[in-house]
Amino acid sequence: MIQQTALKESPLDELHRRLGAKMVSFAGWSLPLQFAGIIEEHAAVRQTVGIFDISHMGRFFVTGPDASRLIRRAVTYNVCRLQAGQAHYAVMCREDGGIIDDVFVYCLAPDRLLVVGNAVNAETDRDQVALLIEPGMQAAIEDVQSRTVMVAVQGPESEDLLATTLAGAVVRTLPRHGCTEFELLGSPAFIAQSGYTGENGYEVIVEAGRAHAIWQSLLAARAQPCGLGARDTLRLEAALLLYGSDIDTATNPFEAGLGWLADLDDEPFVGREALRRLKEQGVSRQLVCLKATDKGIMRSGFPVLHEGETVGRVTSGGFSPTLGISIGMAYVPPQLAGVGTALSVDVRGRPLSVTVVRRPFYKRPG
Amino acid sequence: MASNPRDRRYTREHEWVMLRDGEALAGITDFAQEQLGDLVYFDLPDPGKQVRQNEKLGEVESVKAVSEIYAPISGEVVEVNPKISDTPEVVNRDPYGEGWLLKLKPADPKEFDKLLSAEEYDALVATAGAEH
Numbered sequence: 001m002i003q004q005t006a007l008k009e010s011p012l013d014e015l016h017r018r019l020g021a022k023m024v025s026f027a028g029w030s031l032p033l034q035f036a037g038i039i040e041e042h043a044a045v046r047q048t049v050g051i052f053d054i055s056h057m058g059r060f061f062v063t064g065p066d067a068s069r070l071i072r073r074a075v076t077y078n079v080c081r082l083q084a085g086q087a088h089y090a091v092m093c094r095e096d097g098g099i100i101d102d103v104f105v106y107c108l109a110p111d112r113l114l115v116v117g118n119a120v121n122a123e124t125d126r127d128q129v130a131l132l133i134e135p136g137m138q139a140a141i142e143d144v145q146s147r148t149v150m151v152a153v154q155g156p157e158s159e160d161l162l163a164t165t166l167a168g169a170v171v172r173t174l175p176r177h178g179c180t181e182f183e184l185l186g187s188p189a190f191i192a193q194s195g196y197t198g199e200n201g202y203e204v205i206v207e208a209g210r211a212h213a214i215w216q217s218l219l220a221a222r223a224q225p226c227g228l229g230a231r232d233t234l235r236l237e238a239a240l241l242l243y244g245s246d247i248d249t250a251t252n253p254f255e256a257g258l259g260w261l262a263d264l265d266d267e268p269f270v271g272r273e274a275l276r277r278l279k280e281q282g283v284s285r286q287l288v289c290l291k292a293t294d295k296g297i298m299r300s301g302f303p304v305l306h307e308g309e310t311v312g313r314v315t316s317g318g319f320s321p322t323l324g325i326s327i328g329m330a331y332v333p334p335q336l337a338g339v340g341t342a343l344s345v346d347v348r349g350r351p352l353s354v355t356v357v358r359r360p361f362y363k364r365p366g
Numbered sequence: 367m368a369s370n371p372r373d374r375r376y377t378r379e380h381e382w383v384m385l386r387d388g389e390a391l392a393g394i395t396d397f398a399q400e401q402l403g404d405l406v407y408f409d410l411p412d413p414g415k416q417v418r419q420n421e422k423l424g425e426v427e428s429v430k431a432v433s434e435i436y437a438p439i440s441g442e443v444v445e446v447n448p449k450i451s452d453t454p455e456v457v458n459r460d461p462y463g464e465g466w467l468l469k470l471k472p473a474d475p476k477e478f479d480k481l482l483s484a485e486e487y488d489a490l491v492a493t494a495g496a497e498h
Contacts, residue, residue: 022403033430034403037403037404037458038403038404038429038430039404039429039455040404229403229429229430233429295407295451296407296409296427297406297407297427297432299431299432318429319406319407319427319429321429348425348432
């Protein structure tokens with residue numbers, strides 16, 4: 001039976017509509033697809049600064065003396081290594097090594113960590129960590145998704161914008177992937193140097209009651225509001241993975257190029273035995289970056305061909321505003337994964353010539 | 367919703383066509399470009415190709431998605447707008463002027479008369495717009 005449920009709305013929903021955003025449903029949420037237009041928003045993030053409402057992202061605090069130890073059991077990366085103020089990308093796997101989610105773990109203090117995951121997996125991530133609490137473990141989970149707003153400020157001018165509007169000196173002193181808690185408009189807030197665009201940028205979490213004030217203040221400082229459309233073109237150029245498209249429970253970290261996140265030799269975690277085995281076996285396919293050498297657009301799901309044979313499928317694809325040509329990612333056999341390999345993508349019956357290129361497609365200058 | 371130019375006719379699939387000196391100029395409507403968003407690539411037939419009314423003429427790719435374009439009338443393709451290959455955004459900017467797509471030699475002028483008038487198309491778009 002299909003259960004009809006209302007779409008969740010961000011605390012900023014009404015403001016987005018008032019700004020004339022085109023809304024779409026995504027992972028159970030009603031969210032802006034675009035404001036001024038995807039290409040204009042994309043360019044703002046690459047050249048100046050753009051702001052994104054990312055309140056749909058899953059987020060929960062894990063607190064208590066065993067907080068790190070608990071999260072460590074759920075993710076491939078050894079988060080016990082993180083010092084206060086540091087953060088790291090990590091993968092949550094099933095026992096068979098399949099990917100449950102890719103998450104960011106922020107260490108605010110040894111007994112206070114924040115886990116941010118994908119909207120579609122918000123409950124799964126939280127429940128997976130909760131499931132791993134053992135008797136005697138001192139750790140508590142606090143899901144803050146529904147009572148906070150989360151905003152990403154991204155682009156070369158993001159630091160200046162935040163320094164002059166909301167975060168003052170706090171933003172100036174944040175190191176790469178650094179995170180801290182501070183007071184914002186009289187409310188406790190979280191800020192980290194992180195993002196999903198390939199530019200320098202920050203992510204801020206504050207209670208929902210401050211959402212309007214914060215968004216308005218960023219808009220007043222002439223930041224470009226951006227929607228999911230630009231979020232996708234930006235992350236694809238930066239070759240950042242999208243859960244549900246590039247990775248899912250049927251893919252493992254090694255084939256997705258996330259093997260560097262697997263610490264297999266210290267404490268145990270869910271999926272370690274499977275990942276050890278998979279590492280030893282080697283991969284049967286590899287996620288590669290494809291760049292079109294002709295006009296035409298590869299999209300998710302299109303077959304990838306080599307000498308007329310289907311060798312894989314595009315997992316993410318589209319038009320790169322920065323490069324002016326189509327780009328995408330696909331899983332292909334390792335012998336076809338080398339940079340420079342010529343392949344083609346079946347675009348509704350017509351072949352589009354593509355080349356395997358180095359990851360990422362776009363790297364910020366400097 | 368702004369009204370559409372009165373000097374041409376429209377299809378339910380959001381193409382327009384205009385007769386001029388025995389030739390037909392065709393494109394996509396303002397509503398279509400607005401719905402599609404930033405346009406990045408057109409796949410259109412080469413001159414000389416015979417097309418039939420309501421059959422697939424080509425494709426338009428926006429950043430978001432791909433859509434099909436249907437022939438508003440039957441005839442032979444005479445010219446494809448040379449501007450849209452390098453600057454497809456001209457169709458976003460000016461869908462009824464600089465952003466035309468094709469010139470056709472009409473096979474049957476009566477087909478033109480059966481298309482939607484500007485008033486009828488305005489009404490169609492007003493209904494479609496209300497759904498969004």
